Amino acid sequence: MKNVVITGATSGIGLAVCESLLLSGHRVIGIGRSAESSEKALSYLISKTNDADITFFNADLMQMEEVRIVSAKIMEYIDTNWDGKLDVLINNAGCVRSRYCTTKEGYEQQFALNHLAAFLMTYSLINPLIKSKGRVIITSSESHKGMKIRWDDLMFTRFYRPLMAYKQSKLANMLFSFGLNDRYSVYGIRAYCIDPGLVNTEIGLKQTFGIVSLAWSLRRKKGVQPDVPAKTYLYLVESDKHPVGLYIHKNKPKEYSSYVNRENADRLWKISEKLCSIEFGRFQ
């Protein structure tokens, strides 16, 4: 039995992963954006599984402040109920936007949620992860390939291109896991990015319009159901030893972009630290 925290747990891949984790008897904390969607997911999960051990917390993770608040609550929960141990953190929450939208900090929303929220959440929960030599899983995507980080305009403030911003945020996920392995594998932590493939979810339909929602509503029909990638998550959660590889597709390591290297990972790490105003993984 593993203790798992998963973000974006109320729909799509996150919900399917929750279901398969609970069916295998793991203990789960899910994070959803609103109380309404969390309740809906909770009643669905309870109807599918007997005596499921799942708790939901609500937070709009693209706001850094809310990540801080909810992670403090989760820490308290882990300390009292899970003996201070967290086996797996799944940073799954993600979004797509049609237009340049900003968070309260003035950060671009896809970058803030897809990358910075994962960065800050992992930072906040690093101690219980170290305690159980845990794993960090991030939902990345094949779309990180053929993309570079726009170092001079990370948040697309000149001219927003939705797909490029999405691709960049998924590349940032890869760079973050690379950097995390660099800094924390000595503590027994291992980070993975999963390529779920094309999945039939609603990611491109939430708060989007025009070409983006149209394109996604056509494209998603070719995708697999969310319970297909959920098997890969379950495999990464349940393996006794840390599986090899950084980028995993269907239980197997997969080639990733050559842009994912130490130099770029360190550079992004420093910027992310600054944007979250934290110090993460410095020499003690």
Add this chain to the structure above:
Amino acid sequence: MNVVITGAAGGLGRAFAVECAKRGYNLILTDIFEDGLKILKEGLIRRYDINVIYYACDITDEQQIEKLKEYISIRNIYIDMLFNVAGIDHEGAFTQRSFAQINDIVKVNIEATLRITYMMLNFKRTDEPFRIINVSSLASQFPMPLKAVYAASKRFILDFSYALNEELNEKSVYVLSLCPGGLATTKSAIEGMAVQGFFGNATSNRLEVVARRTIDKSLRKRRVYIPGTLNRIFSVAGRFLPVTMVTRVIYMRWKRALSLRCSM
């Protein structure tokens, strides 16, 4: 360059704040939501090397404006640019809104804008230009049933800006009105554009481009900026068509969009 932005915690205000920060301008932010200002300040100083101060106040309240004035004057700050972004709308038929709501639109969009402009002109540097950017709307170009008070209030801002610009030009005060179409700033704004279908999408503008070009145009002393080619065509066409006809067409469109939205 020192810049004041009202309504800075909202979508457009935030985009202006980021754009100004990118250009290295110092910021004085105000909004009714203190929380949003505090977080925005943190986000900005993490990214850019600029000075940011903020003061939360209700700009419709005369006394609070006096305090804002004091806040700026005791710090000996001169101002070079003012963004009047704060504005509200309560969409819907005139009789279906409470009078308080209608009055609020006038108080925020008109009265507060005038008050802030009047007050901020005191902080103009002598012999240096002072730029004002008043956020009007594409709605200012036509009478708009179901947004009647809002559209009229934005028309007020547009006409006022033209006149003020002419009046104060020789004192090197330059006023620009920005007339954007839909901007994807909030969840409800996005839903509002989605229900309008093709035209909702076509008349919408890119927030980051609007923010950038507005400042460019203001620096070039332009008087009005209607972003988007289609919006400019609409605005010109509106001048040649009979106003009764334009109003009727708009009424049909808004009625449909509103009923779609209510059924969502």
